[in-house]
Amino acid sequence: MHTPLTKLLAIQHPIIQAPLGSATTPELAAAVSNAGGLGMLALSWADPAQTRAQIRRTKALTDRPFGVNLVLAWDQRARVAVCADEGVAVVSFCWGDAAPFLAPLRAQGIAVCHTVGSADEAARCADQGVDFLVAQGWEAGGHVGGRVATSVLVPAVADRVALPVVAAGGIADGRGIVAALSLGAAGVWMGTRFLLAREAATSAVYRDAVARATENDTVYAPDLFHLGWEQAPHRVLRNSTVAAWERAGSPPPGRRPGEGQVLAHRADGSPVVRYSDDTPLAATTGDLEALALYAGQSAGLVHRIAGAADIVQDLVRQTEAVLARLTPLIQP
Template identity: 40%
Template sequence: MLRTPVCGLLGIEVPIVQGPLGGPWQQGMRLAAAVSDAGALGSVPTTLRTPAQVRDDVRRLRDLTDRPFALNMTRRPFDPEVFGAVMAEAPPVFSFALGEPGALVARVHEAGAVFLQQVTTVEQAVRAAEAGVDVISAQGTESGGFCGDVSTMALVPQVVDAVRPLPVLASGGIADGRGIAAALALGAQGVNIGTRFLASAECEVSDDWKAAIVSAASQDAVKVTFVDQILPSPTEGGFTTVPRSLRTRFVEEGNARPEVAAAQAGALRTRVMASMRDGTAHELIPLTGQTAGLVQDIAPAAELVHRLITEAETTLRALVDLVPAKNSAGVV
């Protein structure tokens, strides 16, 4: 079984982290539990959740699995009361995105959790390392949701070099075992995967959203450039990012006429938040990465974890076969 040093740090068997998928719509606890039970690290989002909802989410998750998991927060926005609830639940792993970790690192470590920080630039990675985080996830622009401007292929090796010996995960543009093998070749110790797990049996987003992922091409996942008009802005210390979504009429119209979106910001924000809560988010902003073009089916999460690792091992073995063996004298 494919295993790297970060597996021991995160308490997992295979070097796969399921990216947290959700705002108010929520991915559900069954997905995170299934991923963790399969030997990877399931993640639970807390964005726009209340402290009571977070406590209930964790209770339900722990009823489903006794394996390690991550609770995720972001600075878009950051709620200190939710952070307090997260720390009270003592998650094995705390993951943080879209902003500087700052003083949160000490509090997370006091709670006995591993701190996993997402970054989109080398500079952010260096600052996170200096702040004392334990693992860095270098997220390329191919990702769904909020992401930066640098591709995974260019970003990951730079981050690996900049923060060595801190373990790095590659995020963005990875949806099969070949992507995992590529990430390892770039120096990462594992991967953080979101879109592939959106199209899983356990994920509780709309079936229409899953079907749209399966039928989409990579070029159908576009940046939502008018996002600041419709979603909460980053709180202090937040990174500048723009989300990626499948094309919809809503996204196309907003991107084409940002001035109209700005004039109707309040109404649009209300409409988007309502869609997230009533299960129709996919009709407006179905946050999805460019790996949609690699997703051909909807499968159980455990099957996906097994498939990803099997494909990665097969790919790595094939690559080894391309390198001529040396004889005892060191001659090829």
């Protein structure tokens, strides 16, 4: 498959493994890039030394392009400097103003993208000079900036800007990839599917919950798992914490059931309380089911835990099969 995105990034398939907070690993990003897609590290909260170490570890595992995602709700100046210094292929931003970082990164030949939730936001980012855009629909897992479904957002953004647009939210298989391309996307950005990659740092409890979920099992919450990242709407699986909050009438922070309860501990021994924005990682211990299980509606479509390369190859095969099935429909 050749699209403006594969050309821009020098990748084989227009498939990007979305940043997944602390669940991304060098092993995950490198496996996706080695399979011909683009792997992404999510390093928003890593200190500069860890940022450099994770980039170098990924470089040791692949000589293909890969990217780094930085959420602009935090000060990213030091991490951007490390990315520029290390010369990663792509830096992706979201939740803030990337303007101060564009010139220095692009001067190093680094492609810059921004995640958007509306055509107006896309136009603003395009005017600033990003190289491509990620249009993230409301059905996406994790933190979600907009309120528009992918099926409407992608063509609205593609109509508005002349840049390559990458579709995010609800895309889990070859059918979704073909649909995204037909909506005007030059590629896809898939998060929930890669939560089930063996190389991701997700805990087994989390993976199994995603694998078992149906398309009805996620909840969009404006301010539920808010400790650590306030007023950032998100989509999670409905678990015991969400169900108890819903039974209590979905009260605002300060009146939710079980606030302050310690549910789990991180690898460094620090406590994770109920409503923290932490997601359960392989190294987290405790009541993992009750933590924030970020996932998109496409959890209802993904059931198989597999290696990341296997996932990419499967997606490519499925996409080709869908295209082969559709082609006869348009032949006379």
